[in-house]
Structures are given as C-alpha cells and as structure tokens.
Amino acid sequence: xxxxxxxxxxxxxxxxxxxxxxxxxxxxxxxxxxxxxxxxxxxxxxxxxxxxxxxxxxxxxxxxxxxxxxxxxxxxxxxxxxxxxxxxxxxxxxxxxxxxxxxxxxxxxxxxxxxxxxxxxxxxxxxxxxxxxxxxxxxxxxxxxxxxxxxxxxxxxxxxxxxxxxxxxxxxxxxxxxxxxxxxxxxxxxxxxxxxxxxxxxxxxxxxxxxxxxxxxxxxxxxxxxxxxxxxxxxxxxxxxxxxxxxxxxxxxxxx
Amino acid sequence: xxxxxxxxxxxxxxxxxxxxxxxxxxxxxxxxxxxxxxxxxxxxxxxxxxxxxxxxxxxxxxxxxxxxxxxxxxxxxxxxxxxxxxxxxxxxxxxxxxxxxxxxxxxxxxxxxxxxxxxxxxxxxxxxxxxxxxxxxxxxxxxxxxxxxxxxxxxxxxxxxxxxxxxxxxxxxxxxxxxxxxxxxxxxxxxxxxxxxxxxxxxxxxxxxxxxxxxxxxxxxxxxxxxxxxxxxxxxxxxxxxxxxxxxxxxxxxxxxxxxxxxxxxxxxxxxxxxxxxxxxxxxxxx
Amino acid sequence: xxxxxxxxxxxxxxxxxxxxxxxxxxxxxxxxxxxxxxxxxxxxxxxxxxxxxxxxxxxxxxxxxxxxxxxxxxxxxxxxxxxxxxxxxxxxxxxxxxxxxxxxxxxxxxxxxxxxxxxxxxxxxxxxxxxxxxxxxxxxxxxxxxxxxxxxxxxxxxxxxxxxxxxxxxxxxxxxxxxxxxxxxxxxxxxxxxxxxxxxxxxxxxxxxxxxxxxxxxxxxxxxxxxxxxxxxxxxxxxxx
Numbered sequence: 001x002x003x004x005x006x007x008x009x010x011x012x013x014x015x016x017x018x019x020x021x022x023x024x025x026x027x028x029x030x031x032x033x034x035x036x037x038x039x040x041x042x043x044x045x046x047x048x049x050x051x052x053x054x055x056x057x058x059x060x061x062x063x064x065x066x067x068x069x070x071x072x073x074x075x076x077x078x079x080x081x082x083x084x085x086x087x088x089x090x091x092x093x094x095x096x097x098x099x100x101x102x103x104x105x106x107x108x109x110x111x112x113x114x115x116x117x118x119x120x121x122x123x124x125x126x127x128x129x130x131x132x133x134x135x136x137x138x139x140x141x142x143x144x145x146x147x148x149x150x151x152x153x154x155x156x157x158x159x160x161x162x163x164x165x166x167x168x169x170x171x172x173x174x175x176x177x178x179x180x181x182x183x184x185x186x187x188x189x190x191x192x193x194x195x196x197x198x199x200x201x202x203x204x205x206x207x208x209x210x211x212x213x214x215x216x217x218x219x220x221x222x223x224x225x226x227x228x229x230x231x232x233x234x235x236x237x238x239x240x241x242x243x244x245x246x247x248x249x250x251x252x253x254x255x256x
Numbered sequence: 257x258x259x260x261x262x263x264x265x266x267x268x269x270x271x272x273x274x275x276x277x278x279x280x281x282x283x284x285x286x287x288x289x290x291x292x293x294x295x296x297x298x299x300x301x302x303x304x305x306x307x308x309x310x311x312x313x314x315x316x317x318x319x320x321x322x323x324x325x326x327x328x329x330x331x332x333x334x335x336x337x338x339x340x341x342x343x344x345x346x347x348x349x350x351x352x353x354x355x356x357x358x359x360x361x362x363x364x365x366x367x368x369x370x371x372x373x374x375x376x377x378x379x380x381x382x383x384x385x386x387x388x389x390x391x392x393x394x395x396x397x398x399x400x401x402x403x404x405x406x407x408x409x410x411x412x413x414x415x416x417x418x419x420x421x422x423x424x425x426x427x428x429x430x431x432x433x434x435x436x437x438x439x440x441x442x443x444x445x446x447x448x449x450x451x452x453x454x455x456x457x458x459x460x461x462x463x464x465x466x467x468x469x470x471x472x473x474x475x476x477x478x479x480x481x482x483x484x485x486x487x488x489x490x491x492x493x494x495x496x497x498x499x500x501x502x503x504x505x506x507x508x509x510x511x512x513x514x515x516x517x518x519x520x521x522x523x524x525x526x527x528x529x530x531x532x533x534x535x536x537x538x539x540x541x542x543x
Numbered sequence: 544x545x546x547x548x549x550x551x552x553x554x555x556x557x558x559x560x561x562x563x564x565x566x567x568x569x570x571x572x573x574x575x576x577x578x579x580x581x582x583x584x585x586x587x588x589x590x591x592x593x594x595x596x597x598x599x600x601x602x603x604x605x606x607x608x609x610x611x612x613x614x615x616x617x618x619x620x621x622x623x624x625x626x627x628x629x630x631x632x633x634x635x636x637x638x639x640x641x642x643x644x645x646x647x648x649x650x651x652x653x654x655x656x657x658x659x660x661x662x663x664x665x666x667x668x669x670x671x672x673x674x675x676x677x678x679x680x681x682x683x684x685x686x687x688x689x690x691x692x693x694x695x696x697x698x699x700x701x702x703x704x705x706x707x708x709x710x711x712x713x714x715x716x717x718x719x720x721x722x723x724x725x726x727x728x729x730x731x732x733x734x735x736x737x738x739x740x741x742x743x744x745x746x747x748x749x750x751x752x753x754x755x756x757x758x759x760x761x762x763x764x765x766x767x768x769x770x771x772x773x774x775x776x777x778x779x780x781x782x783x784x
Contacts, residue, residue, distance in 0.1 A: 113361050116354065124503030179370070194326075197370040210505025214485070216498035218370030222515060225495060229508055296668060297585055299621050309573040313667065315621035341615055341663040342572050342591035348615050348663065397620040401589060401665065402572040 009045040010242050012175075014186065014234030035191050036065065043175075043187040043235060048156070048246040050163040058164020062156035065189065066146025071156045073164040075136035089131035093119040095140045095153060102145045102190070114140075114150055117213075121154045121174065121203045124212045127167040136166055147189035151176045154203050154213075159243050163250070170205035172212060173239040175232045177201075179218060186231055200225070202232040206240030209233075260479060268480050272465050278476065284521055286472045289413065291532040293421040294540040301422025301451070303536070305414040307472065309404030314396065314414035316422045321393035323384065331383020331391040335364045336398070337411065343403040355407075362408055363398070363415065366459055366488035366497035377456040377496060378419070385427050392424060405474040408486050412459030417533045419456055421540075423448035457490040457497070458526050460518045464506070469514060471521055485511065487518040491526060546704040546716055554715060555584075562699070562711040562759055563672075567679075567770045569687045577688025581680035584713060585670035590680035592688040594660035610655035614643035616677060618666040638674060645698070645727050645737045646681055651691040660690060671714040672700050674725050678737070679763060686771055694729035695767055696736060699759035701726070701752045703744060708752045710759045724749070726756040730764040 038044070044065035053059035056072035063069075079090060095114040118140065126136070138160070140153050154174035161168060178188035179198035188196065198218020204211045216225070260268075271277050281287070287308030296302035299315040323330060337360040339352030346352070369376035383392040396418070398411045425448055463473040463484040470477060478484070483502030490496050495515065500506070547553055557563070563584030572578035575591035582588075598604055604611055616639040620626050646662060662684070664677045675698035682696050702712045704721040717723055722744045727737030735757075744752065 113357065116358060120501070120503075124505060194371055199370060205505055208505060209507065211500070211508055211511060212503070212505045214498060214500040214511060215365070216495060217365045217368075218496070219490070220495045221493075222495070222512075222519075225515065226512065229512070233508060296621055298624055298668075302621070311572070313619075315619075317621060317626055319626075336620055338617075338620060340589075340617060340619075340665040341661075342575065342578065342589055342665050344574070345593045345661050345663070348661070395620075395626055397626070399619045399621075399665070399667070402574060404574060 009047045010245070011043055011045045012235050012238035012242055013039075013041060013043045014231050014238065034185060035189060040183055040185045041231065046239065046242055048159060048243060050159060050246060050250045056160075056164070058160050058162070058166070060156050060159040060163055062152050062159070064146075064148065064152050064187070066144055067149060067152045068143040068146075069140060069149070069152050069156050070143060071138065071140045071153070071160040073136065073138050073157075073160045073166065075164070076131035076134035076166070077137070079133060079135045085133065087132045088128040089126075089133075090135040091119060091123055091126060091128070091138065092135055093122065093138045093140070093157075095142070097142045097145065100144075101142050111149075114153065117150060117215075118153055118157060121172060121213045122157060122161070125158070125168050125170060125172050125205060126161065127169060130167045136161075136164075145190065147191075147193055148176045148187050150174070151187075151201060151203075155239060155243065159246065162243075162247055170207050171240055171243050172203050172205055173236040173243065174201065174203040174213075175235045175239065177228045177231055179220070179224065179228075184224065184228055184231065186235060200228045200232070202229065202236070204233060204236045206237040260476060264476075265480055268477055269466050272468050272470055272477070275468075277470065279474070281472075283468060283470045284517070286525065286528075287474075289528065289532060291413070291417050291529070291536045292539075293417055293533065293536045299418075300424060301418045301420070303414050303417030303421055303533075305410050305417060307406060307410045307413070308474065309402060310406055310410045311400075311402035312407070312410045312414045313399045313401060314411065314418040315399075316415075316418045317395045317397070318392045318422070318424050319395065320385075320427075321391060323388060323391040327380075328388040329384055330380035331393065333368060333378055333380065333383075333394045333396065335360050335367065335396045335415075337363065337400070338398070339400045339403070343400050359398070359407060359411060362486060362497070362499045363396075363411060363459075365499065366412065366457055367396075367415070369496065377453075377490065379452065379455070382452065383424075386429050390427075390429070403475065405476075405478045406461055406472045409459050409461050409472065412457075412488065413529055416453060416456045416458065416529065417536065419451050419453045420533050421537065422451040424451065425449075455490055457488040458522055458529060459486055459488045459497075460521050460525060461486040462514045462518055464502075464510075464514075469517060485514050485518075487515060489519055489522040489526075493519055493522075544719065546719060547707050547709070551707075553709065555713065559707050560710050560755060560758070562762060563713065565763065565766050567683060567767065569683055569770065569774050575684075575688075577684045577686070577690070579680050579683035579687055581676050581683060583672055583676050583679075583711065585668055586672050586676045586713075587666070587668040588673065588676040588680045589665045589667060590677065590684040591663045591665075592660065592681070592684040592690065593663070594688070595655045595658035595690070596661075598657065598659045608656045609652040610650070610657075611659045612643055612647040612650060612652065612662070613659060614639050614646065614662045614664070614681075616642060616664045616666070618669060618673075622666045622669045638677070641674070641737065641739070642677055642681060645678055645696055646685065648736045649682075649693050649696045649729060650685065651693060654691055660685075669714070671712050671717040672725075674698065674739075675700050675727075678727055679767065683767060683770065687774075694732050695764055696727055696729060697760045697764045697767060698725060698727040698737060699756050699763055700724065701756035701759065703748055703752050708748070708755045710755050722749075722752065724752050724756055726753060726760060728757060728760045728764075730761055 047063040052061040053072040059072040151174035178196040203213040290306040302315040341348035488497040566582040577592040678698040722742040
C-alpha cells in the first residue's frame with residue numbers, strides 16, 4: 001500500500017485560467033446547491049492506491065468521495081482454447097456491482113453496458129501487439145456507487161493496468177460533467193446524476209492531449225460543449241498527475 | 257467476407273484525401289436514401305429505410321403499462337435492436353449481440369436525452385394517461401436486414417420515420433376510482449393521435465480516415481477508419497447526443513470541428529428526410 | 544366460431560381452395576450470395592444464402608464429400624401481435640432443423656465438397672404458414688445464389704375446420720385448434736420432402752387435406768418459376784444492352 005500516512009488526499013479541480021471572456025456559468029447563478037457543498041467546478045478528493053489485490057498481476061483501489069471502486073488485472077495469460085488465433089492481444093473487461101453498492105437494492109440496467117464502455121475506453125490505449133495470442137482480463141468491482149461511476153472505473157482500470165506492467169501509450173483518465181438547468185458541474189454525485197439535464201463523459205490521454213472516448217447525452221449547444229471540454233481536459237491532466245504520483249510512490253515504497 | 261488488400265486500402269484512403277470516394281461521392285455526400293412507411297401491418301408505426309446497401313426496418317408498438325415509481329408523470333420508451341444474420345453470417349447465433357446492444361445504447365442516448373428528460377426527442381409526458389397508474393410503454397424495435405456501413409444513421413432515420421408514422425389510440429379514463437385501484441381505461445378503436453416528431457433528432461456519423469472525415473461510410477471505408485463520431489443534432493441545432501467509437505485518440509479541436517461539420521450536414525439531411533418521410537406517407541395513403 | 548360461413552367464404556373472404564396473395568422478389572440483400580423476399584398474405588419472410596464458402600467450424604463437418612448445409616430461423620421482435628420473441632427458443636430451433644433437412648434433400652451437395660452453405664431466414668411478419676413461406680423463400684434465394692438443386696422445393700399448408708378442408712391457413716384459422724398439415728414437395732420429381740401435422744385427423748380426411756396441400760404446392764411452384772424466369776429475362780436484357 002502506497003499512501004503515506006498524514007498526507008492530504010489531493011484533488012483535481014480544474015481552473016478556467018487564461019480565458020479573456022467570462023465563463024457562461026457563474027457560481028452566482030445558483031439554482032442548484034451541491035449536496036456535499038462543493039463549488040460547481042470543484043472535484044471530489046481522489047484517493048488512489050495500487051497493489052490492493054495481491055493475487056492479481058496488477059490492481060488498484062480508488063475512492064472518489066463516496067464512489068469506491070477496486071479493479072484487478074490478470075494477464076497476459078493464455079487465451080481459452082475456443083478463441084481463434086490472433087496476432088494481437090485480446091482484452092476482456094467485466095464490471096460488476098456488489099449488491100450493497102447503491103442505496104436501492106438491485107439497480108437498473110445502466111450497468112450492463114459499463115463492461116463494453118470500459119472495453120472501448122481501454123482498447124485504444126493498450127498496445128495489443130506486445131502480447132499476441134494471450135488475453136488480459138480486467139475485472140472491476142464497484143463497492144459503493146456514489147456518482148460518476150464509469151469515470152472512476154476507467155481511471156482506476158488504467159492505474160491497475162500500469163501496476164500490472166501492461167504496455168500502454170499513456171495513462172488514461174476520465175472525468176464527467178453534468179448539466180443541470182444552466183449550470184455545469186464537474187464530477188457529479190448520484191443525486192445530481194438522477195436529475196441532470198445532460199451528461200458529458202470524456203476519457204483522454206493527458207500527455208498526448210487526445211480524447212479517446214466521448215459520450216454526451218441530453219441537449220447541448222456548442223458553447224456548452226466547448227466549456228465542458230475545457231473543464232474536463234484540465235481536470236484530466238491534473239488527475240493524470242495524481243495517478244503518476246501514486247505510481248511513483250508505490251515503486252519507491254517497494255524499493256525501500 | 258474477403259479481406260481488403262493493401263492496394264485497396266491505399267486506394268480508399270487516397271481517394272478520401274482527394275475528395276473522391278470509391279463510388280464517386282464527395283466526402284460529405286450521402287448515398288441515395290429510400291424511405292417507406294407502414295411496412296409492418298400490426299405495429300402502431302413502422303418504416304423501412306435503405307441507404308445504399310444498408311437496409312433497416314424500425315417498428316413502434318405501444319402497450320399499456322405502469323409508469324416507474326421514480327418518474328410517475330412520464331411514459332416509458334425502450335429501444336431494442338436486432339442484427340439479423342441475413343445481413344452478415346457472423347451475426348448468427350449470439351454473434352450479433354454485442355453490436356446490437358451498442359447500437360441500442362447509442363440510439364437510446366440520442367432519443368431520450370438526460371435523466372430528467374430534458375432534450376429528449378420524444379416527449380415522455382405525452383405518453384402519460386393517468387399519473388402514477390397508467391401510461392403508454394413504447395417499444396421501438398429495429399432490425400438490420402442488410403448491412404453496408406453506417407448502420408446508426410439508417411436506424412436513426414428509420415426510427416424517426418416510424419415515429420412519424422405512429423398512431424396511438426385515444427384512451428378514455430372512466431370514472432375516478434379510489435387511489436389504490438387500477439382505473440378502468442377504454443382504448444378507442446377509431447380515434448388515433450399522431451405522434452409529434454418535430455423534435456426527434458437525426459444522427460450523423462462522421463468517420464475519420466487518415467486526416468479527413470467522411471459522412472455515410474460504406475463497410476469497406478469503415479474497415480479503414482481510425483475513429484468515428486456519431487452526433488445527433490435536432491432541428492434547433494443543439495447536440496442531443498454524441499458517441500465516439502474506435503480506438504484511436506482525437507485532438508479536442510478535431511472533435512469540435514466534427515461537431516460543426518455535423519451540424520452543417522444535418523441541415524440538409526433533416527430537410528431531405530422530412531420530405532422523404534412525407535412522400536412515403538403520401539404513397540402509403542394512396543395504396 | 545364460424546370459420547367457413549354457409550356460402551363457403553372464409554373469414555378473409557377466400558374460398559376453401561384459394562391461397563393468399565403471393566408476392567416474391569429476388570435479390571433484396573445486396574451482400575448475400577442469394578436472397579429473396581416471399582410474402583403469403585400477411586406473412587413476410589426474407590431469406591439470405593451465403594455460400595458455398597469455406598467451412599467455418601470443422602467440428603460440424605460429418606461427411607467430407609458433401610457440402611454442409613446450415614440453417615438459422617429467427618423471428619423479428621415485431622413479427623407477431625404481442626412482442627414476445629426470445630431468440631433461440633425451442634420453436635426456432637425446431638424450425639431451423641426442419642427447414643435445413645428439407646433444403647439439404649434438394650441441394651446437390653455432392654457437387655460442392657468441403658464447403659458450407661448458410662441459409663438465414665428472417666421472419667418480418669408472421670400470420671400463419673411461416674414454415675411454408677420460409678421454405679419457398681429459401682428455394683428462391685438458393686436459385687438466386689446459383690446453387691445446384693434437384694428441383695424447386697415448395698411448401699404449403701392446409702387444415703380442416705368446420706368439416707371443410709381449407710388451403711393456406713392464416714394465424715386465426717391456425718390457432719382455432721383444428722388440424723394443420725404442412726407439406727413440402729419437389730413438384731417435377733413428384734416427391735414429398737416434408738410432411739408435418741398437428742392435432743389429429745381420420746385417415747380419409749387426411750388424404751383429402753394432403754391432396755389439397757399438394758395442389759397448393761404445385762400452384763406455388765408455378766409462381767416461383769415465373770418469378771425466376773422474369774428475373775433471368777431482366778439479367779439477359781441488362782447484359783444485352
């Protein structure tokens with residue numbers, strides 16, 4: 001476990017710096033107060049740890065406010081006999097929720113597609129040619145669902161893959177933004193997601209400044225999308241820094 | 257299916273770079289679109305759309321149901337897509353399930369808007385009969401018969417046409433019952449309500465091949481793509497949904513550029529679709 | 544319930560030996576090697592044939608000298624009145640098997656060893672007689688794909704309600720609980736390839752109903768032949784022009 005005792009958990013709130021024109025959504029336009037008292041552009045503190053599951057090739061645990069996720073990576077290991085030969089590696093993702101993850105028992109069908117969305121986010125960033133004929137399995141378990149589940153899952157999975165030593169083009173980070181009325185708020189919690197007018201989830205590679213996955217629902221105008229994108233890119237690069245620190249700490253801890 | 261040789265790949269990419277695709281189209285031109293409504297007799301609304309070699313059928317069925325406890329003042333809409341093995345032998349058995357669920361998810365995202373229902377293409381409140389007790393459940397089923405690329409656009413157009421063709425029977429709620437009993441409803445056979453589809457968006461998929469984007473890719477061109485962005489734009493010019501597919505990363509400025517190109521293409525596409533749909537309905541009424 | 548009124552007219556106005564209207568078209572799925580749409584009244588089926596092509600799953604191959612014929616039958620969610628279609632339910636599996644056996648009997652499989660022929664059937668609208676419509680559509684699709692066959696396999700159904708044998712039952716008449724006999728024949732060779740019946744019938748009645756269904760098959764065979772000839776004329780015209 002890599003977290004130093006006593007260190008404050010870092011957060012990755014973005015700042016719209018260097019913009020000559022004012023952002024469209026001011027904090028003063030409050031038709032919504034956030035349940036945990038954050039500002040609209042304030043993210044939850046991010047706690048990330050690697051090495052949570054000792055029997056896996058790599059694993060990571062992420063706690064963003066009330067959203068707690070653990071991801072373990074197995075592989076590269078031999079593909080099942082049934083699968084045909086392939087000269088690039090294969091990726092297999094599975095996302096499951098514990099029964100106590102959300103306040104209502106037996107959540108809806110939203111979560112069935114998280115496996116395929118996680119797969120889509122990761123397949124663009126892993127260098128599959130480095131492990132031909134084998135499979136990398138990514139198993140994600142959501143211990144508590146407190147909002148922005150998919151974003152936390154993607155960031156945590158990328159950390160686990162790095163911990164397992166799978167070659168990737170870059171770390172990927174994901175941030176989501178919710179639009180309620182006229183306000184944009186970053187890193188929404190479950191209550192905000194339940195009554196949002198639109199959602200914007202972006203996965204990007206911070207060092208390469210490229211977006212690998214983008215999902216928008218609800219009605220958006222182009223200036224809104226612009227602003228949301230800027231917010232997310234800034235937050236993603238800050239989250240990338242936090243993830244790198246976490247990995248450095250874990251390697252220096254294992255060196256000691 | 258036979259693979260594409262290296263020479264063919266260069267030909268496709270080079271043609272796109274020079275604004276002349278393999279079938280002679282420009283980068284932002286659609287293949288001829290053919291719309292036919294009323295193809296399924298016992299559905300409330302149905303349509304068949306052919307874009308080049310891609311052939312899809314959409315049907316809308318309305319059934320009486322109970323609104324969910326989380327949103328008692330709205331009806332429910334469910335989208336299911338089925339990829340028939342006639343389109344592609346690999347869709348047989350369980351092969352087409354992954355593609356079907358991906359398409360269904362993207363369509364649901366475009367049609368239903370945010371969780372609160374804002375920006376939805378379909379007005380869910382219009383499906384309500386009695387608050388908390390009775391509402392219409394709309395089941396939208398899409399079937400892909402023949403696939404030659406650009407399935408999402410064709411399905412989006414088919415669903416729009418099917419919704420325009422949908423007639424929901426008028427319901428009379430009989431005398432007020434006590435709160436916990438199901439009210440009696442009388443579904444009339446004669447009067448029908450036409451569905452209001454002016455806010456149903458149209459989906460445009462932009463496929464990035466090399467450094468250029470094309471609209472309405474054929475299956476060959478899709479095999480060469482680095483990534484594709486499907487943008488759904490409604491009549492007012494607002495984005496109703498966006499999904500990025502494909503592994504490679506895109507610069508944010510590229511995405512913003514794609515959004516503006518999509519808006520530009522949507523204007524012409526929306527008008528063309530509307531005129532095609534009304535022509536199809538006129539043909540259906542004559543026959 | 545009265546399925547045949549005293550004047551001899553059925554619920555949809557047909558006489559006892561009248562078939563529903565047939566509409567058939569070839570070449571609807573551009574990607575397939577052969578395809579066809581076949582409509583009998585309100586029952587509408589699309590058939591697509593892919594093949595002969597390389598065997599995909601070697602474990603299914605039993606006999607090296609013959610082509611492997613695979614068939615899959617699926618119904619669209621909106622095909623029946625209430626939307627309840629589960630994929631891979633027992634009826635679909637049974638029908639896939641039945642149609643596969645019928646088509647295998649009429650394809651000259653020994654001419655195409657080490658290969659696989661896939662027949663996919665998609666039901667768009669089901670209103671009784673889907674089995675027969677599928678076999679007829681598959682025959683047209685196989686002819687469109689140029690696969691050598693012994694003869695055109697055609698099929699028709701007949702039933703017995705209100706003491707009258709009735710040709711080509713629709714869904715309402717089929718669910719009435721009377722007997723339903725489906726016959727598949729090779730018309731020129733005058734052989735029966737498929738014979739199925741639900742419920743029970745006395746022997747003489749069965750022979751009458753069977754004869755009626757066979758007559759229906761011959762009429763369908765005529766129609767299919769016309770469609771194929773028309774298609775060939777079109778191809779010839781386009782080639783000459």
